[in-house]
Amino acid sequence: MDYYLFIARSITQAQHMAHILANCGIRAAVLRTPTSLSERGCSHAVKVRAEKWSAALSCLNRVQLQPLHIYHQDANGYNEVSV
Amino acid sequence: MIYFDAGATTLEKPEAVRHAMARAVATMSSPGRGTYPASRQAEETAYQCRSEAAELFGMNSPENVIFTGNATHGLNVAIKTLVKPGSRVIISGYEHNAVTRPLHAIPNVHLTVIDTPPFQPGQMATEFAQALRQGADVAICNHVSNVFGCIQPIDEIAELCRRYHVPLIVDASQSAGVLPVRMDEWQAAFIAMPGHKGLYGPQGTGLLLCNHDTRPLMEGGTGSLSRQQQMPEDLPDRLEAGTHNMPGIAGLLEGIRFVRRRGVDKICRQEQNLTAYAARRLELMDGVRIFTDGDLINQTGVLSFLVANRDCEEVGEQLARRGVAVRAGLQCAPLAHRTVGTLKSGTIRFSASVFNTMSQVDRFAAELQDIIRENVKIKA
Numbered sequence: 001m002d003y004y005l006f007i008a009r010s011i012t013q014a015q016h017m018a019h020i021l022a023n024c025g026i027r028a029a030v031l032r033t034p035t036s037l038s039e040r041g042c043s044h045a046v047k048v049r050a051e052k053w054s055a056a057l058s059c060l061n062r063v064q065l066q067p068l069h070i071y072h073q074d075a076n077g078y079n080e081v082s083v
Numbered sequence: 084m085i086y087f088d089a090g091a092t093t094l095e096k097p098e099a100v101r102h103a104m105a106r107a108v109a110t111m112s113s114p115g116r117g118t119y120p121a122s123r124q125a126e127e128t129a130y131q132c133r134s135e136a137a138e139l140f141g142m143n144s145p146e147n148v149i150f151t152g153n154a155t156h157g158l159n160v161a162i163k164t165l166v167k168p169g170s171r172v173i174i175s176g177y178e179h180n181a182v183t184r185p186l187h188a189i190p191n192v193h194l195t196v197i198d199t200p201p202f203q204p205g206q207m208a209t210e211f212a213q214a215l216r217q218g219a220d221v222a223i224c225n226h227v228s229n230v231f232g233c234i235q236p237i238d239e240i241a242e243l244c245r246r247y248h249v250p251l252i253v254d255a256s257q258s259a260g261v262l263p264v265r266m267d268e269w270q271a272a273f274i275a276m277p278g279h280k281g282l283y284g285p286q287g288t289g290l291l292l293c294n295h296d297t298r299p300l301m302e303g304g305t306g307s308l309s310r311q312q313q314m315p316e317d318l319p320d321r322l323e324a325g326t327h328n329m330p331g332i333a334g335l336l337e338g339i340r341f342v343r344r345r346g347v348d349k350i351c352r353q354e355q356n357l358t359a360y361a362a363r364r365l366e367l368m369d370g371v372r373i374f375t376d377g378d379l380i381n382q383t384g385v386l387s388f389l390v391a392n393r394d395c396e397e398v399g400e401q402l403a404r405r406g407v408a409v410r411a412g413l414q415c416a417p418l419a420h421r422t423v424g425t426l427k428s429g430t431i432r433f434s435a436s437v438f439n440t441m442s443q444v445d446r447f448a449a450e451l452q453d454i455i456r457e458n459v460k461i462k463a
């Protein structure tokens with residue numbers, strides 16, 4: 001499945017992001033970041049469907065919630081998205 | 084027992100607090116440590132507690148609400164972040180040892196103590212302004228004195244600190260849950276508070292509201308950025324090393340919900356009514372000196388008093404034997420007693436919570452009256 005991972009600075013920030021996204025009508029799941037993406041060790045991320053990622057980023061920007069990194073996952077694996 | 088020591092800890096808690104704690108012990112592990120249900124439930128509870136506290140205290144970011152073990156813990160983080168050896172610090176003359184001892188432990192701190200008489204908020208604000216004009220690195224003030232219940236002019240002091248660009252630490256130990264505590268209005272650097280007093284959570288809980296860079300008091304595991312050996316840069320993980328007190332946090336969440344449902348204004352009015360009634364009863368007793376604002380505009384549910392020719396600890400002990408719990412002595416705030424002139428005698432402190440009643444005040448007053456009469460008889 002095609003989706004985006006918004007890497008958070010903490011579990012609390014991931015929860016905050018998921019909460020804000022829910023208020024914007026965007027479903028998001030909080031999960032632990034895959035090891036291959038967490039360069040400094042354990043972290044948490046928010047997963048959103050590909051078609052919602054741009055709206056999700058706008059929604060988070062409105063409340064100054066900045067993810068550390070954003071990754072797109074498709075059949076070829078993860079690719080970092082520069083914003 | 085009739086409990087009038089809410090200024091130390093509220094003993095009676097909402098039933099939901101006890102239930103939430105029992106549920107947490109049975110069902111929650113640590114937040115952020117896994118994706119299994121016990122960790123998820125802990126995560127959700129911790130996040131709810133931060134979010135509801137953020138709403139109550141005027142903060143946008145639940146991330147900036149830090150769980151501490153008590154107000155002292157939070158104050159230590161705040162003070163040790165902002166105060167360096169040689170710093171110039173302004174404090175009120177009503178600070179608790181939770182402020183003065185950490186300051187004492189930092190070498191060469193230049194202290195200015197604003198020792199305004201109690202219940203004179205206008206004068207205190209003027210004296211803070213004068214001191215701030217002369218320059219300071221940090222200002223620290225409690226919102227309400229834990230000894231005399233006087234409400235300090237924090238709105239004005241916060242405004243002055245913003246004007247002079249001096250970071251402010253507010254000790255909200257006696258006010259959180261009783262008076263409006265607003266980070267958005269004060270823009271303090273830090274606000275520290277216990278969870279176990281006016282927020283009706285269990286002992287071993289507290290909150291530190293952060294609006295400034297922080298220095299961790301201790302380092303350790305956070306469930307995040309585990310490869311790096313420095314503490315994470317971001318809150319709350321930066322200040323929350325080690326396993327969380329989930330039963331405490333679950334209880335605190337229910338305490339905060341109780342306060343929000345009932346309303347801070349209503350809680351304050353109820354405690355002030357009880358205190359005003361206690362003050363009226365005490366005023367009628369020969370040899371009792373009360374420390375009060377009179378109309379209680381500048382005082383919460385804390386009332387200190389003295390009985391002539393009686394050691395306050397002895398009176399406290401006699402009240403305890405008769406089933407009335409109060410706090411006697413210096414209440415861990417010798418500076419406040421020095422300011423008011425009661426350092427030698429100490430005081431007896433009556434402090435109410437929303438669970439107290441007027442009839443309990445009657446019983447307290449009746450027992451105190453008996454103690455005074457007995458003393459007169461012994462002397463005769």
